[in-house]
Amino acid sequence: MKLLSFVANGRTSFGAVKDNGVVDLGTRMTPCTTLRQLLEAGRVAEAAKLVASTAPDHPLGSIAFAPVIPDPGKIICVGLNYRDHVAETGRTVTEKPALFVRFPCSQVGHLQPIVKPKVSDDFDYEGELALVIGKAGRHIPAGRALDHIAGYSCYNEGSIRDWQRHTSQFLSGKTFAESGSFGPWLVTADEIRDPSKLTLQTRLNGTVVQDTTTDLLITAIPELIAYISTICPLVPGDVVVTGTPGGVGAKRTPPLWMRPGDTVEIEISGIGTLRNEVIAEPA
Numbered sequence: 064m065k066l067l068s069f070v071a072n073g074r075t076s077f078g079a080v081k082d083n084g085v086v087d088l089g090t091r092m093t094p095c096t097t098l099r100q101l102l103e104a105g106r107v108a109e110a111a112k113l114v115a116s117t118a119p120d121h122p123l124g125s126i127a128f129a130p131v132i133p134d135p136g137k138i139i140c141v142g143l144n145y146r147d148h149v150a151e152t153g154r155t156v157t158e159k160p161a162l163f164v165r166f167p168c169s170q171v172g173h174l175q176p177i178v179k180p181k182v183s184d185d186f187d188y189e190g191e192l193a194l195v196i197g198k199a200g201r202h203i204p205a206g207r208a209l210d211h212i213a214g215y216s217c218y219n220e221g222s223i224r225d226w227q228r229h230t231s232q233f234l235s236g237k238t239f240a241e242s243g244s245f246g247p248w249l250v251t252a253d254e255i256r257d258p259s260k261l262t263l264q265t266r267l268n269g270t271v272v273q274d275t276t277t278d279l280l281i282t283a284i285p286e287l288i289a290y291i292s293t294i295c296p297l298v299p300g301d302v303v304v305t306g307t308p309g310g311v312g313a314k315r316t317p318p319l320w321m322r323p324g325d326t327v328e329i330e331i332s333g334i335g336t337l338r339n340e341v342i343a344e345p346a
Contacts, residue, residue, distance in 0.1 A: 084119025
């Protein structure tokens with residue numbers, strides 16, 4: 064099942080994709096009014112049964128996509144998690160994963176514009192696989208980690224490279240308002256049994272700039288969940304963005320930055336394509 068958050072007729076809701084349309088679950092699964100609340104209530108299986116017997120309420124082309132989880136409690140990002148990206152940055156592989164955070168205001172949905180900030184021209188793409196937690200846990204063993212995942216999505220972890228280099232900490236370049244995107248939807252975990260068997264491709268104006276397979280992650284998804292959940296509890300609706308492969312714009316000669324008018328796409332097998340146009344921040 065493909066679950067998504069959206070706006071239709073001026074109202075925010077969540078639902079499921081069916082027959083090139085959207086079944087509005089926000090009007091049917093009270094008191095849940097957001098996808099995060101559906102996950103917290105453990106009602107995904109109930110939603111699937113409802114979708115199977117319900118006609119779509121909106122054509123897919125008539126809605127405005129929101130970030131898959133517009134209101135996550137945590138967005139935890141993993142840096143330097145593909146060897147080719149580590150190599151192009153001139154760094155060395157660390158024993159433990161490098162973690163940083165983004166804030167919800169830094170992300171937009173599928174087909175919504177991402178914003179190049181006016182303080183920088185060094186606006187870079189990062190195609191990544193994102194996972195959403197569906198079952199709470201602390202000190203989750205790696206062997207049971209996949210049981211805690213509600214599903215998977217695409218993420219463009221848009222990065223402002225000169226601000227990222229202000230200090231040794233990544234955050235200042237990683238969470239500019241509306242600089243990244245998350246979508247188009249969440250594919251539930253029952254449809255992706257093994258997240259290490261996916262292909263990921265990033266395209267800028269139709270040209271492939273990143274191309275990898277998720278079995279090349281340095282720290283695999285089960286170990287990421289085990290590590291992060293040792294630091295803090297993971298709860299439904301939390302998002303983990305698992306890292307970008309080599310090919311980022313900052314490490315090309317000359318650098319390849321996203322510019323206003325560009326279109327960037329992140330495609331992951333079994334999930335779909337996240338597509339956004341780049342616009343300039345208003346003066």
